[in-house]
Amino acid sequence: MYYITIITMAVALAMDAFAVAIVEGGACRRLHLKYAFKVALLFGGFQALMPIVGYFCGLTIRHYVVDWANWIAFGLLLAMGMKMIYESTKLKTDNKQNAESRLFILIALSIATSIDALAVGITLSLVQNVIFFPALLIGIITFILSYVGVYIGQRFGHFFENRIEAAGGIILVALAIKILLKSI
Numbered sequence: 001m002y003y004i005t006i007i008t009m010a011v012a013l014a015m016d017a018f019a020v021a022i023v024e025g026g027a028c029r030r031l032h033l034k035y036a037f038k039v040a041l042l043f044g045g046f047q048a049l050m051p052i053v054g055y056f057c058g059l060t061i062r063h064y065v066v067d068w069a070n071w072i073a074f075g076l077l078l079a080m081g082m083k084m085i086y087e088s089t090k091l092k093t094d095n096k097q098n099a100e101s102r103l104f105i106l107i108a109l110s111i112a113t114s115i116d117a118l119a120v121g122i123t124l125s126l127v128q129n130v131i132f133f134p135a136l137l138i139g140i141i142t143f144i145l146s147y148v149g150v151y152i153g154q155r156f157g158h159f160f161e162n163r164i165e166a167a168g169g170i171i172l173v174a175l176a177i178k179i180l181l182k183s184i
Contacts, residue, residue, distance in 0.1 A: 050117040
């Protein structure tokens with residue numbers, strides 16, 4: 001059950017990056033393997049790093065909130081899931097930029113799409129003792145989905161973007177409800 005939960009969480013966290021990767025692929029006139037790899041590496045790398053940062057931040061406050069850990073985990077996951085669902089309903093535009101500014105934009109997008117992974121890292125510090133395996137799995141799954149997303153974007157454009165982000169949000173809300181039901 002532990003592995004299924006971690007994989008489900010990793011897929012849900014990867015949905016933001018997957019949606020942005022689709023947009024990135026849609027913005028490319030000619031898709032190069034190197035560019036798809038760069039997008040996937042940045043998104044996967046930040047998705048793996050942020051839970052670790054969140055975990056160690058969470059350890060510093062753990063002894064203050066241990067009695068409320070499940071409720072805090074529920075609240076964080078619920079808030080992230082609802083945010084993803086809400087953002088999936090907003091119209092997004094993609095401005096095509098020149099090659100020099102593209103790396104900066106990709107790093108900013110990598111950070112933006114991994115903020116929820118930071119919160120998950122904090123949550124994991126409250127409910128379990130390990131972080132490196134889940135963080136690695138989150139990074140690998142995000143890498144794979146982002147790589148595939150760039151190619152899907154090249155092929156199909158923006159058709160799937162909002163639906164994917166909404167699905168990720170629904171998964172995080174479901175995980176929040178699971179934690180709540182477990183603590184009652």
